[in-house]
Amino acid sequence: MMKTVGSVLDANRGVGPGFGLLRLILAVSVIFVHCSLVDGGANAEAWWPYGARWGLANMAVPAFFVLSGFLVAGSMARSRVDTFLVNRVLRLVPALAVLVVVTALVVGPLVTSLSPAAYFGDRGFLTFFFNVLGRHQDTLPGVFEQNPEHIVNGSLWTLSHEMSCYILLCLLTGAGVFRRRALVLAFALGLYAAANIIWLADRAGIALPHHELLTYVFVTRGAAKLVPLFLVGVLAWQYRASIPLHWLPAVLSGAGLVAVAMAGDQSWAEMPPVWVLTAPMFAYVAIYLGLANWFVIPLLVGVDYSYGVYLYGFTVQQTLLHLMPGIGNYWLFFAISIVPTVILAMLSWHFVEKPALGLRHALQDRVVRLVDGIAALLPERLSARLSRAEAR
Structure with missing residues (x-):
């Protein structure tokens, strides 16, 4: 009898053994991609074989959202809406709040080009704290002005979309849609269909009513790309009993992602047809690895440093560039970036995230x-x- 996603998930009591390692690898890959900060991305392609940088650069975040949808769907099924929200807030907000405070009150004053009075008196200093609530602001007054990029933390933009996905899942649950997987499937397909129709109309020179607004909502906005991926993860959990789990489709899906990366370029990441093509590939590879008993590092069982790595990586890299403006080697920059980032992630897990989850x-x-x-x-x-x- 062939194993299914559901049967393997049940055998592991609802917790896939490989999800922790997979999340950590994805978080580290984000740091690797962001090493292009050394020159503002001008020569990043030179460090990548066959011009495939765009492929890896656009794989980590979609995989994160597919994983998130798959894992939190199980959490929602076992919880009430209110307790689900408590769990999500405790997982995201405490560590994010500490990061924002440390960045604004420690890193910012040390590296800003402004005087203390000008820095703390600037409106941008105060509004930076709204990142804790999911309102993304990626600059601080006078901070990293000499770096090729002036962004303080380019990773935080996805968190507002992550929070939006949780709210959407709560709304679907409250409306009774979550319990009817066919409706969730129709909703996800509807989002993908809208994106493709609007994109194709634009390519054909057809101006739809409210064309710019529709394009922003369904095609160009970050949520337009990430929310459907989250729903694909939710659907994978809902149809888990019907999805076979085997190495061959996992290899084929991985090969498909590599083929898309090799054949395309950065513009492909903005094409809704590519979203539809790659979404099931992302889902299958991520879920297969997450449920694989061999995809585990024993020392990492019971800990999750991935969120801390994701939170701190970009700011660590920008700080290193501020301190060492002459560095230009992509691989060396990655090597010196990963060590302080992992240390901060470990501190975040043991002193912030884990205690918060204990509440x-x-x-x-x-x-x-x-x-x-x-x-x-x-x-x-x-x-x-x-x-x-x-x-x-």
Whole structure:
């Protein structure tokens, strides 16, 4: 009998053994891609075989979102909406808040070209803290002005979309859509269809009503590319009992991704047809590796440094460029970037992320009592509807 994604997931009690290592590799690959900061990306292609930089540069984030959809779908199925949100907030926000505070209050004052009064008095200093709430701002006043790129942390832009995906999943659950996988499939296909129709219309010179707005929402905006990938991960979990798990389709999917990278260029990453082609490949490779018993490093079992690596990598690299402006070797820059980044990620996990996750049961109980108390004060029909939504 052939194994399925569902049967292997059940055998591992809902936790794939390889997901931790896969997330860490993806986070490290983001640092590798961002080594192009050494010259603002001007000569980045020279460090890559066959001009395939765009391929790897556009693989990590889609894989992250597919993984996120797959993993949090299982979490949502086992939780109420309110406790699900508690878990997500505790996983994302504490470490992000520490990063933002350290960046604004420690890194910024040390490297800014402005005086302390000018730096702390600038409106950009205060608005930088809105990153904690998912409102992306990637600059601080006078910071990294001598670097080829002036961005403080170019990795944070995805977090607002990640938060949006969680909110979307809660809305789908509250509306009863999450329990009906055919509706989730139709929703995901609808997003992909809209992106392709609008893109093709633009290529054909056809101006649709509100064309610019539609293009922004469904084609060019980051969420337009990432939310459907998240839903593909959700669908992979929902159809897990029907998806066979075998090395051959995993190899073929990986080969397909490599072929797309070899055949295309950066412009391909902006093409909705390519999104549709590569989304199932990303999903299958990521899930296969995540469920593989051999894809494990024993020393990393029980820890997750990937989020910290993702959070701190870009700012570490920018700080190193500020301190060593003459460095120009891509591989050397990667080697000296990874060490401090991993150290900060380890500190983040052991002193921020893990302790924060340890609070979830206490906070869940409080939130459940609060929501149930509010529900008890509502009219009976509305209270029953809220209770049913929370139970999904």
